Amino acid sequence: MAQLTGQVAFITGASSGIGEAVARRLATEGVQLMLADIDDARGEALAAELGAGYLHTDTSSLEDNEALVAATLARYGRLDLAFLNAGISSGCGIGEDFDLATYRRAMGVNLDGVVFGAHAALEALKANGGGQLIATASMAGLVAVPFDPFYAANKHAVVGLVRSLGVTLDPKDNIRANALCPSFADTNIIKPIKGFLEDTKFPILEVSDVVDAFMAIATGTGTGQCHFVVVGRPSEPFQFRNAPGPVLS
Ligand SMILES: NC(=O)c1ccc[n+]([C@@H]2O[C@H](COP(=O)([O-])OP(=O)(O)OC[C@H]3O[C@@H](n4cnc5c(N)ncnc54)[C@H](O)[C@@H]3O)[C@@H](O)[C@H]2O)c1
Numbered sequence: 001m002a003q004l005t006g007q008v009a010f011i012t013g014a015s016s017g018i019g020e021a022v023a024r025r026l027a028t029e030g031v032q033l034m035l036a037d038i039d040d041a042r043g044e045a046l047a048a049e050l051g052a053g054y055l056h057t058d059t060s061s062l063e064d065n066e067a068l069v070a071a072t073l074a075r076y077g078r079l080d081l082a083f084l085n086a087g088i089s090s091g092c093g094i095g096e097d098f099d100l101a102t103y104r105r106a107m108g109v110n111l112d113g114v115v116f117g118a119h120a121a122l123e124a125l126k127a128n129g130g131g132q133l134i135a136t137a138s139m140a141g142l143v144a145v146p147f148d149p150f151y152a153a154n155k156h157a158v159v160g161l162v163r164s165l166g167v168t169l170d171p172k173d174n175i176r177a178n179a180l181c182p183s184f185a186d187t188n189i190i191k192p193i194k195g196f197l198e199d200t201k202f203p204i205l206e207v208s209d210v211v212d213a214f215m216a217i218a219t220g221t222g223t224g225q226c227h228f229v230v231v232g233r234p235s236e237p238f239q240f241r242n243a244p245g246p247v248l249s
Contacts, residue, residue, distance in 0.1 A: 003219060005030035008076040010068055012059050012117060013086030015042035017187030018136060018180075021207045022083060022214050023050060034072040037086065059086040059113025060105070065120040078128050081218060082121040084114045085136040085180075089189060090150035103150055110154040114161060118177070130174025134217055135162055137179040139228060142238055147193070155181075159226050163240075166224015176223040181238065182210045183230045203231035 009026055013019040014035035020042075023033055027050040035050075036057035037043040047054035055071045057064045072079050090106040092099045114135045125131035140148070141155035158179060165177035184190050184197055185205040197204055213227055213235035225237035 004081075006032070007080035008032045008034075008072060008078050009081035009083060010034040010036060010072045010079065010121075011083040011085060012036045012057060012068070012113065013136070014054075015039040015046060017189065018182070018185065018207060018210050018214075019083070019085045020046060021211045022085070023052065025211045025215060027052065031081075032076050034068065034075060036068050058109075059084075059117060060108030062112075062116045062120070065113075065116040068117075069120045069124050073124055079121060079124040080128060080131040082117055082125070082131075082133050083136075083214075084117040084133060086110075086113050087136060087138075087189070089192075090148050090154075092150070094149055106150050107154050110151070111157045111161075114158050118161075118165070122175070125175045126173050132176040132178070132218065133162075133165070134214065135177075135179045137162070137181045137226060139181050139183045139230065141179070141181055141226065142228065162226060163224050169223070176221075178217045178220075178222060178224070179226040180210065180214055180217060181226050181228045182213070183228075185210050185229075205229060205231055209235075 009031050011019050011023050014023050015037035023035060026033060033050060033052035035043050035047050035052050035054045038058050040056050043054045053075045055068050057068045087110045088106060092102040118133050135158050137158040138155040140152045141159035145152035162177050162179040169175045169177060183205055185207050187207060210229050213229040217227055222237060227235050228238050229235045
């Protein structure tokens with residue numbers, strides 16, 4: 001992992017779960033960190049423990065994402081890696097349970113958050129002579145999700161965005177963009193359905209498995225790839241079937 005030592009990364013959704021675990025792993029690799037979340041108490045405590053910076057950042061706000069990049073540059077003078085990780089479950093469905101504000105919030109955090117974070121980070125990564133974007137999508141970005149279709153919709157959108165950035169970013173800028181696509185992992189986000197998953201014997205990932213997959217992406221060479229992380233199989237880029245007809249890439 002020597003190639004990450006001394007690099008600068010920011011992490012959204014860093015106060016718990018996957019973001020926190022990645023922050024802890026990157027800190028042990030000597031990466032300088034700026035942590036971002038809306039849970040300031042946990043985020044500030046983690047930052048103090050790791051010697052990192054912390055900024056209150058709501059990923060659904062473009063201004064907050066721009067402030068996060070500015071704060072990272074002010075503290076460290078460069079940016080190598082943007083981990084666009086914050087996410088929430090949708091909290092509503094398509095029928096009588098539809099709620100416009102809840103729907104907008106889910107799309108704002110999970111999709112706008114990745115778009116705004118990538119947009120805000122791009123010039124800093126270019127100025128750095130290169131770097132990488134890693135977005136946390138989900139297996140929900142690759143398969144149907146019967147109990148949360150809007151979560152599947154915004155995670156599929158992140159997958160489409162990352163695949164497209166892989167062929168959009170100019171190779172001379174030396175910026176890679178990839179997605180992390182975990183199945184259910186043992187964090188706060190699955191608390192409401194953890195009993196159901198256990199009852200149906202659905203295998204749940206250890207968070208460390210997701211961190212290992214993140215590290216493989218971060219230290220790899222690929223771009224435009226969406227790495228699945230499931231129990232019982234090594235993580236690797238999902239191989240999408242060829243679509244019919246001419247394609248642009
Ligand atoms: N745990 C899983 O089963 C699983 C599976 C696939 C994908 N994911 C994705 O992993 C990412 C991390 O989730 P997790 O599993 O660590 O859950 P988590 O709930 O433990 O962590 C999510 C973090 O995001 C923060 N957050 C929520 N809204 C935010 C906002 N608007 N701006 C900034 N931060 C915000 C929360 O405060 C929390 O610290 C999410 O994108 C989630 O969709 C999780």
